[in-house]
Amino acid sequence: MDGYAAPQFADIETYLDSQLKKSLLRFITCGSVDDGKSTLIGRLLYESKMIFDDQLASLKNESKKFGTQGEEIDFALLVDGLAAEREQGITIDVAYRFFSTDRRKFIVADTPGHEQYTRNMATGASTADLAIVMIDARKGVLTQTRRHSFIVSLLGIRHVVLCINKMDLVDYDQATYDRILAEYRDFAADFGFESIQAIPVSALAGDNVVSNSDRTPWYDGPPLMEYLDTVEIASDDAGKAFRMPVQWVNRPNLDFRGFAGQIVSGSVKAGDAVRALPSGKSSKVSRVVAMGGDLDEGVEGQSVTLTLEDEIDVSRGDVLCADKQPAEVSDQFQATMLWMSDSAMLPGRSYVIKMGARECQMQVTEEKYRIDVNTRAHEAGKTLKLNEIGVVNIALDREVAFDPYEDNRRMGGFIVIDRMTNETVGLGLINFALRRASNIHRQAMDVSKELRASMKGQKPVILWFTGLSGAGKSTVANIVEKRLAAMGKHTYTLDGDNVRHGLNNDLGFTDADRVENIRRVGEVSKLMVDAGLIVLVSFISPFRAERRIVRQMVEEGEFWEVFVDASLEAAESRDVKGLYKKARAGEIKNFTGIDSPYEPPQAPEIHLETDRLDPEAAADLVIERLDAAGLLGG
Amino acid sequence: MKTLTHLDRLEAESIHILREVAASMQNPVMMYSIGKDSSVLLHLARKAFYPGPIPFPLLHVDTTWKFREMIAFRDALKDDPQTDLLVHINQEGVEQGIGPFTHGSSLHTDVMKTQGLKQALDKYKFDAAIGGARRDEEKSRAKERIFSFRSAQHRWDPKNQRPELWSLYNTRIKPGESVRVFPISNWTELDIWQYIYQENIDIVPLYFAAERPVVERDGILVLVDDDRLPLEPGEEPMMKQVRFRTLGCYPLTGAVESSASTITEIIEEMLRTTTSEREGRAIDKDAPASMEMKKQEGYF
DSSP states (O other), rough: OOOOOSSOOSHHHHHHHHTTOOEEEEEEEESSSSHHHOOOOHHHHHEEEEEEOOHHHHHHHHHHHHHHSTSOOOTTHHHHHSSSHHHHHHHHOOEEEEEEEEEEEEEEEEEOOOOGHHHHHHHHHHTOSSSEEETTTOOOSSSHHHHHHHHHHHHHHEEEEEEEEEEEGGGGOHHHHHHHHHHHHHHHHTOOOSEEEEEEBBTTBBBBBBSTTOOTTTOSSHHHHOOOOOOOOOOOOGGGGGGOOOOOEEEEETTTEEEEEEEEEEEETTEEEEEEOOOOEEEEEEEEEOOTOOOOOOOOEEEEEEEESSSSOOEEEEEEEETSOOOOEEEEEEEEEEOSSSOOOTTHHHHHETTEEEEEEEEEEEEEEEEETTOOOEOOOOOTTTTOEEEEEEEEEEEEEEETTTTHHHHEEEEEEEETTTEEEEEEEEEESSSOTTTTSSSOOOOOOOHHHHHSSSOOOOEEEEOTSSSSSSHHHHHHHHHHHHHOOOOOEEEHHHHHHHTTTTTSSSHHHHHHHHHHHHHHHHHHHHTTTTEEEEEOOOOHHHHHHHHHHHTTTSSSEEEEOOOOHHHHHTTTTTTTHHHHTTTSSSBBBBBBBBOOSOOOEEEEETTTSSSSHHHHHHHHHHHHTTOOOO | OOOOHHHHHHHHHHHHHHHHHHOSSSSEEEESSHHHHHHHHHHHHHHHTTSSSSSSEEEOOSSBBBBBHHHHHHHHHGGGOOOOOEOEEEEEHHHHHOHHHHHHHHIIIIIIIIEEEEEEEEHHTTTTTEOOOOSOOTTGGGGGOSSEOOOOOOOOOGGGGOOOTBBBOOOOOOTTTTTETHHHHHTHHHHHHHHHHHHHHOOOOGOOOEEEEEEEEETEEOOSSSSOOOOOOOOEEEEEEEOSOHHHHHOGBBBBBOOOOOOHHHHHHHHOOOOGGGGGGGGHHHHHHHHHHHHTTTOO
């Protein structure tokens, strides 16, 4: 069985032709720490002659330095590529390795066993067709075996090879093998695996890796390499309805408008009727464009460029589908999520998701339950912590085209990204839409203040700028609003003078009118807070009682008094509008600071001494305080 | 219905990645090293955006010690209307007279290549640099994501990489940060050669065997490419039938004796070989984790 990768060919052209017909199988190895995953892959590479002499020489060198096998070659060092991994003798991140046989090319993702690196294991599993689950024969089925098998199943892998490893350490005992296999089959009974092939191996000694071992005469199945070479992995994506997420609109000139993307299922030909989702507009494919000449047909897996007969609006993130079998469209889903960040998933918080070529905002509206990966029991929960799996309802800020994950991996899988750190914090699989395409009634959803605000990535608040005329309230408020807008925050400014021109143009300056003026502005601010906005109000509002009225209209923490504190001398010396002059001349009555009192706030949330701070610095201080209080997301 | 071969699938994956970069990054660039992997990458980019032009420039970080035939091959691209080629040289390094003979391969590579690359990325404010690295080349590359995040200081943190699921790439970064993108991560050296053969892709003639003047040093055959190569006493360039499996700075890249003068002969030779392609490169052998360290510092 030496001849796996050694070239057997009469002439190179024949050889190349046969190479070009090879299929591709992607698989992962997973299991608990020290089960021997990396050693097995090292062994596969070595046995299939994928290790060159110079690599072997450096491997021998490193085996002496870091190896755990005495004078023997430590194959794990071949795959544990990071310095920290070799030093610690563990796998931290997924490594991709390549080897081939006469029939197939293989891409292997060697995934870490430690629980803290589960997210890296999921990374490897998401693109695999088959999983090798390693079990240490001495230890049997462990928590990590269960966790990894569950994730493998969740991500839609349907073929499992159960490598019961280190058989040399249990004297190649059949009873041990049988017991572990029975336990695993029992545990994985409802994982939806189409096949579980168990093989007793010793990755270290090479038993049943490329050839059947004399030391396990009781095992009548194939050795691992032969099994990988022949296992039928039926991908039916090619036979499914046509789907192509549009990645790129190709418009090199006015005469050409092509839609570029990778076909994730089905096939497409010129003349086929297609529908763009979520818009629902239909057209026909006019060409399947490729460099070197148009294609007759584009098939699942290919990256193509399509042109359409009609000028319909299609942009990046839309999905082109078979017109008669379109994908579903919705903005609310039930999904299964695996959380991959140290910061827990919080319902109501706004995240970014990426699905196909679409990025949009998402929040979890409700956590249905959490799943215990060992028992698979459903537990009540409000959040998901690192490595936890849960079923949740999610709401997006727009409609997207999708298929359930179990029908189409690439139409129903999404990643979750933190808006502040940009880290990938979770993965999700769509189970179904909460609003069925066939059902025109929208599922009732409580759109709350929290929901509206979190979709804007902020917490609503009223910033009530109070102070003497000419203190700089509007100037500072204006700069603060510009800063917030630049940060992508949603704001509105209510300016005293402007409101008096419209909403309050029926009010004068009597005490009663002043109170009514404040009340109306307070009510408008409250509605805006309910809409999730950051409201900047720039009002002299000289009386504490009035300001207290507004404070009481909203919830605690939603009213911030910003005292724009300038001395009367300073304000009067600025006198931008010439009002102090008029008031001094007696032309204006009841002017605050001259012949009407100003009651300074006793405990303002923010105190800006504008005699000392210039407007820019004052605005900086406001932003800093908002951010520190967590009102700007994060 | 047509069934896709493994090369078809690799090609489709690479094109998908290239389009994601173009669609989601503000200012991407494709690193062009003139080698065979760069030739394949360029071909894939042409295919990805056909019939339009490639929507990002190519960047060659010139260490001034490349083979002359590489530079001639590169300069031919300047006439190609579909591509926009930028060349950057670390002028500080040139002024200090940095070179592999005077300063050693390690310092030369760091100054002229790694620092030069960082200078160019900062100068043009590129937020994504597409490279032709493959996971089968080296152990630390096997661990790297396709969209590989870099801090504002261009550093790679191998222990804290973003999970990369399905073909959904997280392309979001903050101002100053960047990504390195490796569209041919999943290709092997054999895949590259088969694809060059299948697609008839133009490569630098140095890959093909020819009579060339070389000297032997520390077991490596070094091409006498110009008169900057200091000859040891008694050292005489000898004519040998050689070719190169990889291309880099000529004093740091060893030739192999070979008679392979066509693509198919190269593939045939490769199938029978027992050493890896990086063996001819001095840079990898300094320390076991030298590539990982260089990558953390900003090397591609």
